[in-house]
Amino acid sequence: MNWEAFWLTVRLAAIVSALLLAIGIPIAYWLTYSRWRWKFLVEAVVALPIVLPPTVLGLYVLMALGTRSPIGRYWDKLTGHPLAFTFEGLVIGSVLYSLPFAVQPFAASFSAVDDKLLRASASLGESTIGTFRRVVLPLSKAGLVTGFVLSFAHTLGEFGVVLMVGGNIPGVTRTISIDIYDQVQAGNYSAANQTALALLIISFLVLSVVYGVNRRTWMSTVGPSK
């Protein structure tokens, strides 16, 4: 078992799901309450990573992060090293890749909060943001946990995006799934099997937490929000 790859993966997944909690809540908030007529386009964009092959997403992220893109150049100027094939680049790619797995459960749980409670809160003098903080968020706990755990689990097992954006640098971008791939390539089946089993068990435990918290079906939380 490659512990270096293991801890790198856990660190990546933890950072990504934490970031997605911070980014996903405002996006889900906007998706739930906005009455913009083109909102469905944004919904489609957010859901893209579910259907897109990870290599496609990875390719675009790589192009966006590379030194030829403005983002990549700016990062290079700021930090002195390029963004592609680094841990930071991996975080960015993974955040995009796991976005729907956080945003959709968030949005679904926000819109499940009874509109009457929002009206009651407003008539009690609470602002829209205050109502969101004091009423919507606490009542969406299950959806927040689901989104957090799913994006964690999803990042844990990603392969295509990591390969495209991160490459295979030990200790920097070599995650468990890449490690398994390497071992299989090297004909090292028993090591691959060990690591794969570890990943399987972790994923199972993580999903058990989701079900335990929610007692709802996976599809109803991850599926398109109403």
Next chain:
Amino acid sequence: MTSERVIGDPQRNRASNQEPVLEVSARKRLGTFNLDVNFHAGAGFTILFGASGAGKTTVLDSIAGLTRPDGGKITVGGRALFDSNSKLDMPAWKRRIGYVLQDLALFPHLTATENVAFGLRELSAASRQQRSEAMLRAFRIEHLRDRRPAQISGGERQRVALARTLVTEPRALLLDEPLAALDRPTKALILDDLRQWNDTHRVPILYVTHSHEEVFALGEQVIVIAEGQIVAQGLPHEVMSVPRLETVAQLLGFENILPATVTSLHEERGTLTCRVGAGPVELETPMVRAEVGSGLCVGIRAGDLLLATEPPRGLSARNIIPGLVRKIERRDVIIAVLVDCSGTDFEVHLTLAAREALQLEPGKNVFVVVKTHSCHLMTAI
């Protein structure tokens, strides 16, 4: 401040200078539904009465800022909340209008105390605690302090919802059938608590209901709304039984609609006598605000009429009218009997068994029995 209050006294609904008045003028189009209301409500109860779908809730939502009228102006105590002319539309949460919804909308994740303290976030923790405790005591629900809404019974939930709204000291209070689900004694107790609160907090209270009974029980100023328009305004006995209440739609259910002329008023027993049609038939009906000689319409359901083959005695019904059976018709399981009472026809509905028992045939002499309260008065049509 007038704190001496007598139920049914119209004076107390007239706002004195210090008491805030709620002035509402709102227009809103929702599909084919057209809301257009214009009224003001002084401190104390004002009842908004009307069938469901009449626009009562839209009126409350407009005042609370939860829906935006197409036009109009809404002020409380002279301060504008909405004014289409100056493009003012204060957000709901800045209006300080208390609004208790029919299904209460208690926050399920908060205890009763936390629910009551919800609107007090600007106070310090200590005074927030103190205020909500006092409110829980005033509404006799201090024992529910740490319980969540799911663990609280119906009537007590109503109290929590009221306490939660009242503790914020709103400038006006909107109650959307908050007591509809309660039994009468519980309802009366809560209304008493509300009245007591209103004695010290002289703000306008708009109370929405579609129950006649509740309107009379409250005995306050009533605004009657039908199809988005105010159709009557006054004290319950002035507006509730007054002819105009029955609209064309309501007329449809009445088989007997007869023109009538008021012949005498009996204020002491709350009735009046009117001559029906051109003939000599007179009916004693409930009192309405009408003058002797004025023309009205009496509506009586055929199923509310009784037939007797002999002059009935020892009967509470005030109207016993002799007549002649003209026609008998069977409609499904109903027997429709047309009775000619000296030129005025009544349609009476009987059961098959009743027809058997009375051996009714055309030409038979009968007596039509009409209960006073089966007579519904309407404007002449």
